[in-house]
Amino acid sequence: MPSFVQTRDNYIASVGAVLEIEARAILNYKTLLGDEIIQAIELLLNCSSHVIVTGMGKSGIIGKKISATLASTGTPSFFLHPAEGLHGDLGMVTDKDIIVAISNSGETEEILKIIPSIKRIGAKMIAIVSNSFSTLAEKADITISIGEIEEACPLGLAPTTSTTLTLAIGDAIAIALLNAKNFTAERFALYHPGGSLGRKLLLTVEDIIQQSQKNPIVNYRLGFKDVLFKMTESGIGAVSIVGEDGVLIGVLTDGDLRRALTYGSEIMDKNILSLYNRSPITITPDILAVEALKLMEDKKITVLPVINRDNRPIAMIHIQDLTKMGF
Structure with a gap:
């Protein structure tokens, strides 16, 4: 044959x-x-x-x-x-x-x-x-x-x-x-909680902040040097600025500090009143993590303060917190 x-x-x-x-x-x-x-x-x-x-x-x-x-x-x-x-x-x-x-x-x-x-x-x-x-x-x-x-x-x-x-x-x-x-995709994720899609569509900001546990806060009257130390200590590259009542009034990033230093070293001896962003973008802990990521990408920002119903900061998430979890 x-x-x-x-x-x-x-x-x-x-x-x-x-x-x-x-x-x-x-x-x-x-x-x-x-x-x-x-x-x-x-x-x-x-x-x-x-x-x-x-x-x-x-x-x-x-x-x-x-x-x-x-x-x-x-x-x-x-x-x-x-x-x-x-x-x-x-x-x-x-x-x-x-x-x-x-x-x-x-x-x-x-x-x-x-x-x-x-x-x-x-x-x-x-x-x-x-x-x-x-x-x-x-x-x-x-x-x-x-x-x-x-x-x-x-x-x-x-x-x-x-x-x-x-x-x-x-x-x-x-x-x-x-x-x-x-x-809906949310219901699909509900039936696939162990998969990457389930993780992306079911996790909330609350889940993220429980993992990261970061909440750098400073008073708006604090000086430049103290804020710099607080920011360095947090390792997140930003701090939430609060008033005397603890309510969020702004956000200051390491980028803001670097830009301020271009005007001279004398800024080191001043407070941060003229430096922070008074209209920060914020989120609440019940927001889906995937929505938080989209917001950050759309607004081209890397950090987001998380606030409660009283507008007090309870955490701050970094875009890396999301990417580390597979987003």
Whole structure:
């Protein structure tokens, strides 16, 4: 039997052919979208409990991904293995749930065996199949048929194009539901508190100041040298200026001090009355950290005093406090 030696060109051609076949299938399906997609989305949108996705083998793997996408985008969902469902896990299903059953052939034995119980429980069922005349398609309340498509596998055996298209349909439905529910980035972050997005969208200025614990404050009557020492001690490059009542009246930065020194060393013996910014930009601790960062970037400043309801400074954050936390 002659051997076939693969070359780099062969690899590129093979990968390119698979991508073309699968991409073509997705784009072709776009032209076939019909009422069944609308019906499925409306049914899922009105679900008052969980969307339960089920499937065997490769379809099950795709189902797990679809379920995970639904759950993270505002549609409560979990995956039910049909074989486990046959042995007690159907107890997870209620009459308020919606089942999304995935089977390329529409004849997967394990799925067909749980259908009678699902019907008795009263849950609605959406089928995603290739054969719209299959048993699963006929038993489902709504059937989404991907049709007979060309698998990228040259043997026509390994699920490739069919699983890719099914996954794309699941993603598309999940995003349609996300849009219909006005699902926000903040809610997405709520479901992903351990990720970088969750950190960016859930952390407040209060969380930042608990980490940094910096609050350099000086009285407006203080002299130049004393303020310089206080600023150096804080290591933040700025101080909040307060009046006799402790209310914030301004901010002084190391840049302000350097500019003052250009007028001569005699400034060292004077107070800071003429030096500080009397209209500082401030924030409150309940503001999201990402909003604080945007404010600093927009205003081209590196420090922000944090004030309470009485306009008294309770902290000062530096832009580096935010970047250190991954912003």
